[in-house]
Amino acid sequence: MRKLKITELKRLSPAEFKAAKKIPLVVVLDNVRSLHNVGAVFRTADAFLVEAVYLCGITAVPPHVEIHKTALGAEDSVAWKYLKKTLDAIEELKRQNCHIAAVEQAENSIPLEKLTLANGKYAVIFGNEVKGVDQEVLNRCDSCIEIPQFGVKHSLNVSVTAGIVIWEIFKRCR
Numbered sequence: 001m002r003k004l005k006i007t008e009l010k011r012l013s014p015a016e017f018k019a020a021k022k023i024p025l026v027v028v029l030d031n032v033r034s035l036h037n038v039g040a041v042f043r044t045a046d047a048f049l050v051e052a053v054y055l056c057g058i059t060a061v062p063p064h065v066e067i068h069k070t071a072l073g074a075e076d077s078v079a080w081k082y083l084k085k086t087l088d089a090i091e092e093l094k095r096q097n098c099h100i101a102a103v104e105q106a107e108n109s110i111p112l113e114k115l116t117l118a119n120g121k122y123a124v125i126f127g128n129e130v131k132g133v134d135q136e137v138l139n140r141c142d143s144c145i146e147i148p149q150f151g152v153k154h155s156l157n158v159s160v161t162a163g164i165v166i167w168e169i170f171k172r173c174r
Helices: 014-019 035-047 065-071 086-095 135-139 158-173
Strands: 023-030 050-056 080-083 098-103 121-126 143-146
Touching: 023 035, 023 086, 023 158, 035 050, 035 065, 035 158, 050 086, 080 086, 086 098, 086 121, 086 135, 098 158, 121 158
Parallel strands: 023 050, 023 121, 050 080, 098 121, 098 143
Antiparallel strands: none
16 A cells, blocks of 8 residues: 555546536535634535535624645635625525535434435535534524534534535435
């Protein structure tokens, strides 16, 4: 076994990425305060061909050196948009016939392993590191996804959560 050289990885160029077929998924960050988490979500969105990232509320936007530290340029390849209110993002996505799912611990949430996807476009909303997805935002969602956890802690880091959920959706869409 040997580690592959970067030239052997067969990654897309930025132009090829822009032209590539994306999975029908928009990631929405609802008041995510850590710029490192924002950058990590961009990097994951790039890795799994996410259509776009919507940055809402206090969530920082590129260009920013702290986002770039973890995104490593993915903030330039992945389409993104800023909206002051997450509710405005939901309304825009609903006009695009997106199924909107919050990722949160809530009544009637769907365990991630039981998530079923029909044909169509999806948006997943990830919330603030401390408060999670705002209740008013949750009220406007079509469903709620939860990652089952079995330890002492009651939550995962938002960028870790995004990685798990985006990977699951990618596997089901490809």
